[in-house]
Amino acid sequence: MSTQTSTHNIKAKSHILSLLGDELIGSDSLAIFELVKNAYDADAEEVIVEFINLNQSNQQIIIEDDGHGMTNKIIQDVWLTIGTDFKRGKNRKESKKFNRVSFGNKGVGRLAVHKLAKKITLETQAEGEMFSSRLTIDWAELIASKEYIQDLEVALETIADQLFKKGKGTRIILDKLTTKKWTKKALKDLVRKIDNIKNPFSPNPNFNIKIKANDFHQEWISEVTKSNDILKDSLYQFGFKIKVSDNAKETFAKFLWRYSFNPPSQTGISKRTARNTDSVNLHIGELYKDLDGEEEYNRYLRNKDLIDIGIIKGKFYVFNQNSILLKMDFGGQINAVKQFIKDNSGVKIFRDNIRVYNYGEPYDDWLGLDLDKIQRAGDHFGKKVTIGAIELNLKLSNDGLIEKTNREGFIDNIPFNRFQLLVKEVFNFFEREAGNDKDSVEAFLEQTRPVKKIGFGETIKELESKIKDKNLEKELAPLLIRVDKDYTEMRDIMVNSGMTGLNLGVAFHEVDREIRFINADLNSNNVDIEEVKDKVRNLIQILESLSPILRQNKSSLSSAKKVVEIAKKRNSNRFNFHKIVFSSPVLTEENEDFSFKVPTNLLISAISNIIDNAIYWTRTQSDFVKNVGEQYKPAIYIGTDLFTFEGPSIIIADNGPGFSSEPEYLTQPFKTKKEGGMGLGLYFADLVMNMIGGKLLFPDNSDLEIPKVYNGACIALVFPK
Structure with missing residues (x-):
């Protein structure tokens, strides 16, 4: 039997450029790092990263350095050659001016820009050269132009002008940015990571990175703390x-x-x-x-x-x-x-x-x-x-x-x-x-450390005593008997079920919260019997709505606007009583609404718990401000944010003193700084968000596009996409 052998070339489809660009580098900050690293290798003393017209149709990112630049030959033989060994192995050498050992050694760093933008313009002038060079790549057009990567062609211009003040350097202009919507948080995070490319503990006097924007986004950049x-x-x-x-x-x-x-x-x-x-x-x-x-x-x-x-x-x-x-x-x-x-x-x-x-x-x-x-x-x-x-x-x-x-x-x-x-x-x-x-x-x-009050505070028995003192037994006793039965049953289940009862504890907390509100009414000089009746009936409704914690809860289709509206109605009396300014741009349609399918009763209870905390701490702040003679109006904000986080979110913020504990502490059960509080409110909210596949986060207020007056506590309920 005879055999025949033939040889064949290994070919790569042009589409591989897109795959490499998207998969090779994991984030925008790493993509910019690749470009900054190349500037370092080129003996640059300064790199400028500038954001142009962000969140507009013509937005750009420009990375410019004053390094030694590239000749046309270097562009052809090195920059346009994927996987070059120009800085690797025997070709690795120290730079002429600052004796820097080159960081680039893979030969694929320039593909990182595909992570940031679909169009790139490279302008460069080599030190000692009279002319500059320019090439433009629209990745989609380039990839579509030829089937195989070896057949792709790029036009390289020679420009009879000096494009750089020092007569040398490289400028990369990124257009058609992959990130269409730059939130305050996203930009600040990127700026922070770019600035951290350098070692803040041992500054290099011969290498500096400057970050700027050409419009109001410069204020966002300036907010990033750089001081050591x-x-x-x-x-x-x-x-x-x-x-x-x-x-x-x-x-x-x-x-x-x-x-x-x-x-x-x-x-x-x-x-x-x-x-x-x-x-x-x-x-x-x-x-x-x-x-x-x-x-x-x-x-x-x-x-x-x-x-x-x-x-x-x-x-x-x-x-x-x-x-x-x-x-x-x-x-x-x-x-x-x-x-x-x-x-x-x-x-x-x-x-x-x-x-x-x-x-x-x-x-x-x-x-x-x-x-x-x-x-x-x-x-x-x-x-x-x-x-x-x-x-x-x-x-x-x-x-x-x-x-x-x-x-x-x-x-x-x-x-x-x-x-x-x-x-x-x-x-x-x-x-x-x-x-x-x-x-x-x-x-x-x-x-x-202060001695903390432990326990559930006022009980049903104390309520009964107060009702008796006010001669309200006839009106309220039947309602209170029903509440007492359900309240006691839930308490006994929680105590007797060990760790399983922890989840039931959040239900107990809901009831305890409503009882405290009723107590406050009974302590006033002029008791409004109808209002107390309404609150007791509301307590019975809450007991019924909390049944999903004791048995499987069904999800229903709803929206951010709907649940915020219900939460507002549930707490409107308290807003009026505490003279709280309530603002919700999602209700006035200034913020965009979004839909979800979740256990609505649980979500509304979670939001009410967060509102409860906000009312408590804005009231605390109000008491403090009164003592120092300043003007203050307690305020609570509930809006939406569709872009900052991994999914659409409901933002709840206030102008109280803010959180003084770490997020890990805040969402633990029975951890509280509220006098007489149970420490289950945020635990319950976190539990609900985890149950629906979302997250409860504690973002920095300044990273969000919300009014500056809401500079206290800030919580994001992030929903799955």
Whole structure:
């Protein structure tokens, strides 16, 4: 039998450009990072990212640098060649001016712009050249023009003008942006991430990123907190350096560290600093036992353990977000400080002062700090109160710590495992050093904590007593007997059912809330019997509407406008009584309505619980303002937002004092700062949103397009798309 062999070319369809652009890079910020990284490689001293006419049909993003630019030959041979080795392997070299080791080594970074825009214009002028170059790519038109990628053609213009003030540089103009609607939150998040490309702890005087907009969006950009002055007042601070021993004959690497404990002077706790007097060996125990094996591992860090990793430097700043401590340090800037911590928390990694993504992002906990805290809360610092930076040398670490093609972290190899374990061990060292100081802070705070009232407050029996005193037994006794029966039954079920009863507890809370309102009426000098009757009947209705918690609840088609309207009617008497200004642009059709299919009764109860909190805290704020002689009108806002979050949302905001606890605390059951409160309102609301596949979030008011007067508590009920 004879065989024949033939050879064939491997071809790629043009559509692969679209796939690579969309899938290669995971976010807008990483796409811009790729362009900024190229500017760094080109010895740029400044990169300008400008947002033009956002949220208009002609919106653009322009990224311009003053680097050495590109010749026509570089554009043809490098920029238009996917997967080029121009900066990789033997071609990797240091830049001429600043001796920078190039970050780009995959040859696919320019495809990242497809994540941001469907049309790109590249303008560039090489240093020393008289002419500039320009090319324009409309991705959809280009991909449709030819079937195979090797047949695609791009027109390259030579322009007899200098397009750059310094006679060199590169400008990338992005049109037909993939993001059509830029919300305040989305823009601020992107600006924050662009600014974090640089290492804020060790600024590079020869590389700066400027971010601006050509219209009112500049105000949004200016709101992003960039100041690191807050860090110097953090409660616990730790800096370290790990390096190979200078003495070639030594086996062990050296570890230098410095610790500072910085309590507010008002606490009476002494400040403390500690450091090692000279570089010492780092005891790591069995840290590398699994990697090196029983026979080879060493309990001290060795020089060879740093091969392909190099020098590691780091800084950790840890805060205690207790309002008492923050007020001592920062006065009236507590909210700004908490927002700064929230925006910057996590441990980031930098190589040659340029960010390595996605380490330190809100969803990333590469050191497992939160997991440790959950397991032993008192012994560990959580990610949410820790701001840190780990610094690496690109030249020393590049062969071992290899970035993934999608720019989302390092490849999981042995050098990375060593690096990760080592940094975690250093953080544990820091926690141990701070242990006694943490105990001192906790002891101080225990003295300042008020004794909380525990229990359900006024009961049905107390109601009966008051009704008797007011001679209202005849009118209210039949209604109250029915309430008492259902109330007692629900209480007994909750107490006797353990953790299962926790969900029933939210139902109990609903009833308790209504009873408190009735109590308030009975305590007044002139009791309106008809109004009390209405509230008791309303209580019976609530008991009936809460039955879905005890049995399966059916969903019904409704809309944001409808549920807000019902919630408003349920609380209108209370708005009038407390003189609260209620505003709802969704009811006046200034905000867009949206529909959903959910258990409507539960959703209305959730909104009513949030309104209940808002009424309580705006009333509290009103009492405070009266004492200082200022004018204040309590106000509650309920609107909609269809663009800021992952799905359409109902926004509930007020002008009270705002939240002073972390979101994780707020949604826990039986956690409250309301005198006599049960701590189930937000837990119930969070439970309902989770039940329907949505989320309860606590966004920053300034990130939303709501009136500035609503600067207190803000809650977003985000519905599934």
